[in-house]
Amino acid sequence: MAESNVDTATAVADNAKVNLMGMSQARLEAFFETLGEKKFRAVQVLKWIHQLGVTDFNEMTNLSKSLREKLVANAEVVAPEVIQQFDSKDGTRKFLIRVGGDNAIETVYIPDGERGTLCVSSQVGCSLDCSFCATGKQGFNRDLTAAEIIGQVWQAAKSFGQLQANGPRKITNVVMMGMGEPLLNFDNVVDAMNLMMHDHCYGFSKRRVTLSTSGVVPALDRLAAVTDVSLAISLHASNDEIRNQLVPINKKYPIAMLLDSAQRYIEAMPDSHRKMTIEYTLIDKLNDRPEHARELVRLLDGIPVKINLIPFNPFSLSNYKRVSEGALRRFQTILLDAGYTATVRTTRGDDIDAACGQLAGQVNDRTRRSERYKLDTNALLRSSDDTIPVRLVN
DSSP: OOGGGOOHHHHHHTTOOEEOTTOOHHHHHHHHHHTTOOTTHHHHHHIIIIITOOOOGGGOTTSOHHHHHHHHHHEEOOOOEEEEEEEOTTSOEEEEEEOSTTOEEEEEEEEETTEEEEEOOOEEEOSSOOTTOHHHHTOEEEEOOHHHHHHHHHHHHHHTTOSSTTOOOOOOEEEEOSSSOGGGGHHHHHHHHHHHHOTTTTOOOGGGEEEEESOOHHHHHHHTTTOOOEEEEEOOOSSHHHHHHHOGGGGTSOHHHHHHHHHHHHHTSSSSSOOEEEEEEEBTTTTOSHHHHHHHHHHTTTSOEEEEEEEOOOOTTOOOOBOOHHHHHHHHHHHHHTTOOEEEOOOOOGGGTOSTTOOOOBOOOSSOHHHHHHHHHHHHHHHOTTSOOOOOOO
16 A cells, blocks of 8 residues: 555554655645644645755744644654765766665656756666666566655755745656656555645646656556646557567557557547657667658557657666667658657766666665576676676666
8 A cells, every 4th residue: 555545543543653745635634634633734734845845843833833743743754865966967967865675766857958857766676677778677676655756856856946935946847757667656656746736836737747657558547537647658669579579568568559548548638639758769770770660650640649769778787779870860750751749869867877768776676687687697798709798787
């Protein structure tokens, strides 16, 4: 069960302190009622935590002294701890964040003119095993709680001085594209995204919060009932044969099924002209040929999409190679000529291993997947002079 869904009445009765960091307004209201307080206190506390960055109840000056004393006794506001901050020469900032049990996740801020996008993680590692992604090679430990997800936004915003009256709005967009598959941590991710969009928290519009999925179709079919955030599909292939290699969940939920589900989500949105984003990582000589581009044009015919082309970013434990500039531009031109909006994601933060697909963190792997990959890679290094040397992830 999600941490944010803890029975607060039971927690108070057991004298356990409840973490308010990831609580929705409705759950905060229920919590205050257990303390014998009015529900409007929930909005006051949301503002203190998520707009002003205050975690000490004694500093919440519009709360009565008696209420502050109740909160000190029964609750806390705890964000996950930033272990280290890395700043790239291009302005990208990566946070290594401790989430307990010898685990750490990575969160990345990417500036682009007046736009600043925060890439947020949803799991410790990833339970999927996409072959082009560093996170998948790290294995999986657990889902993040709602407090740990929204806590990434809180820590990043605090680092820029954004959590204060009239603070600079450095973070303008949030994408659930960090470590993990968001739809496999459905409740906690939805709770956190709704806090991101809450008027008394961060106030991001639904068009500035994006959930990216590799294709967990049953969860995607549920999504429109609880949120209306923007949607991105991690497609990365124009046919099932290649996608099965890159994104193994495709064997269970193939491309046609995934795109049908995504279209249903878009059609359920209250606003018209909504488009989904198709993410397509281009890998040298695997999915970057002109015939793949033409196949993608046919595949997406009639679907409201914009396409984001992502040059593969090399990382340890992978033998894939970055697409050539010529192949990238040929691929893009075919899409543009077919009438699609097709942009190329600029590689940012690769000097601090913060580029797309490079996030690894520190995962106490319960699956032993990372151990197997390291053994396999070491065997390849010993047996082939042609293998490119890699830096093994710790």
